[in-house]
Amino acid sequence: MSKQHNKSSSNRAGAVPHGQLAQIPLLNILTGQDRQRLLHELTEARYGKGEFIFREGDPTEYFHIVKEGTVKCVKSNPDGKECTLKMLMPGDLFCCDAAAFDGARHPGSAQPMGDVSILRMSKKAYFDMLRRSPDAALEVIKYLGNRLNEAQEKNKVLALERADQRLAALLVDLGTRSGIKEDQGIRLPMRLTREDMANMVGTTTETVIRIMSRFKQDDLVTGTANRLIIRDIERLKKLAST
């Protein structure tokens, strides 16, 4: 829906500067030799706004982990309308589904919201790891299960709730998953336009603008894209009712 100039793949992947490999559960499961092997297979790549990590329809080559930044998963329909399925945060896995098995193609695109850093490894290395380590496999099963539950919860919300409730639910979700507590309220760490929000809750930009104006009047939120602050998450929760 919004024009994106793809800066081409100027992002060469390099070996991961081992060091604080962070709070990524999957990576902390392996120990000893298995862990070494894993780290050796992982490479890091950086992307900026307007680029694509991959596009809908591309062949699946890698398993990915978000290291820094936020990545959005997007699908679009034949007449060009877009729908954002999920915001991936640091520690999130993607393309961990073995649907990537038999030469399948990406069912959606992955785009960074701002600058991001992605860890990735080849499908082969990924499956080798899963075969070798039951703990890693169980971790992935757990992760996929949670993602499935989320997606089904979102199905329910899309099917049953009004636009303002869906938007409230989105703000609550983003606020709790990634918000930064400040004295004025909870600030969302990524740039998020009304259009972005519309794509996430299945409505139009105008509708989101109107609803956000009401929310602002009711002092539920404040600010715009660059600095969005949730002022009363409890009342938003009640509105979303869930």
Place this chain on the structure above:
Amino acid sequence: MSKQHNKSSSNRAGAVPHGQLAQIPLLNILTGQDRQRLLHELTEARYGKGEFIFREGDPTEYFHIVKEGTVKCVKSNPDGKECTLKMLMPGDLFCCDAAAFDGARHPGSAQPMGDVSILRMSKKAYFDMLRRSPDAALEVIKYLGNRLNEAQEKNKVLALERADQRLAALLVDLGTRSGIKEDQGIRLPMRLTREDMANMVGTTTETVIRIMSRFKQDDLVTGTANRLIIRDIERLKKLAST
């Protein structure tokens, strides 16, 4: 939304009458001793229309496989409106997500559409199996990945398409996944009322009735709940556009 008289759990689970344990991929992965152990842990239970296999909010105790019949996964919102997430067919797994891990509760209900037969095993035995057999774990990962993709595809459809397109997409999906080819067209094997369909596409019974009337006039479908026949799946696909 629709009143259900729960006949209580008159269904005692028994050992699985080993024999033609069918076309269930997961069960055919294991061999030798592992397979014996698995079969020993599996029990079979039967349910009829109006019963619940489990309810939203119940503690998760078992891992399940559909053996015969159709099971629907349902969620409802605070004011009692229902939404059907998925029709499970023979071979489908459920509660395979290890979200069932830490004493979590069922995020939705499971109800049979007519008579069904369910295979199940305790959470513990299930996780033992996954730990012991990388092949089984990979199979589950593959299955969960497919389910996640389906759920996300449905998100997109709910977010972007009109009611008639969503309904067309539903008919195409059910037709291809479980339809039986007859000379008049493709027959759906389960009883499916307009209300059932409404719950699956996020709309009202009246709207589904109206759209189905149009579809019938255009000779895209014919019949009602007990005997629903898809007469022109190709044109339905085009309508759903996806």
Place this chain on the structure above:
DNA sequence: TTCAAAACATGATTTGCATCATGTTTTATA
């Protein structure tokens, strides 16, 4: 600091669908 592009805002109009209401047909079961 300027200036164009992007984001936000708001009104007018239309429309898809929900809701309510009432009637007919089909289905299951006594």
Place this chain on the structure above:
DNA sequence: TATAAAACATGATGCAAATCATGTTTTGAA
């Protein structure tokens, strides 16, 4: 095969949200 309940049908009306249109404000880059 009689009969109540469930499913299907159709009209009238209202409303949430899409669409179209036309501003204003903010932002980021020259």
